[in-house]
Amino acid sequence: MNVVAAWRNRARALRGEFGQCQACRRYASVRRTRCARCGHTMTESKTVPLPQRMRAAGYSHRHTVVEVMDQSAAEAPFMLADGGDGQLFAFPLCESDARSGPLLVGEELELVLRRSEGELSPTEAIAYRRKLAATQSTRAKLKSQTKAEGRKP
Numbered sequence: 001m002n003v004v005a006a007w008r009n010r011a012r013a014l015r016g017e018f019g020q021c022q023a024c025r026r027y028a029s030v031r032r033t034r035c036a037r038c039g040h041t042m043t044e045s046k047t048v049p050l051p052q053r054m055r056a057a058g059y060s061h062r063h064t065v066v067e068v069m070d071q072s073a074a075e076a077p078f079m080l081a082d083g084g085d086g087q088l089f090a091f092p093l094c095e096s097d098a099r100s101g102p103l104l105v106g107e108e109l110e111l112v113l114r115r116s117e118g119e120l121s122p123t124e125a126i127a128y129r130r131k132l133a134a135t136q137s138t139r140a141k142l143k144s145q146t147k148a149e150g151r152k153p
Contacts, residue, residue, distance in 0.1 A: 107142075
């Protein structure tokens with residue numbers, strides 16, 4: 001394992017940056033020699049930040065992450081979001097919005113940096129990761145809808 005590359009990739013993930021094809025603008029979460037959509041060479045592609053706001057396309061209340069090598073991670077709520085041009089991204093949903101997950105489908109969400117779950121010892125560093133959270137306007141909309149229906153938010 002290349003420690004320097006792992007550290008750089010971690011920093012890139014925390015900043016929410018992905019490689020982007022210069023021809024079709026498709027994002028790539030891993031380094032590629034060719035674009036998965038159009039086949040254009042990606043040797044000179046630049047890393048760009050993901051869109052800060054995305055429209056939620058789907059919700060999973062018990063998503064198991066299979067894209068990473070850590071298969072011991074607990075199941076958690078995830079949102080499938082449209083990053084533009086129909087490209088979908090799966091991100092964990094913030095704990096504060098987990099109860100509203102199904103209601104968030106079709107709503108605008110923002111990509112935020114939040115603390116990872118888990119118990120820490122006093123000597124461990126706090127881990128962070130990118131998650132999706134409801135925007136202020138989406139929360140206000142959901143709150144007014146639940147009030148009108150007489151349910152608890």
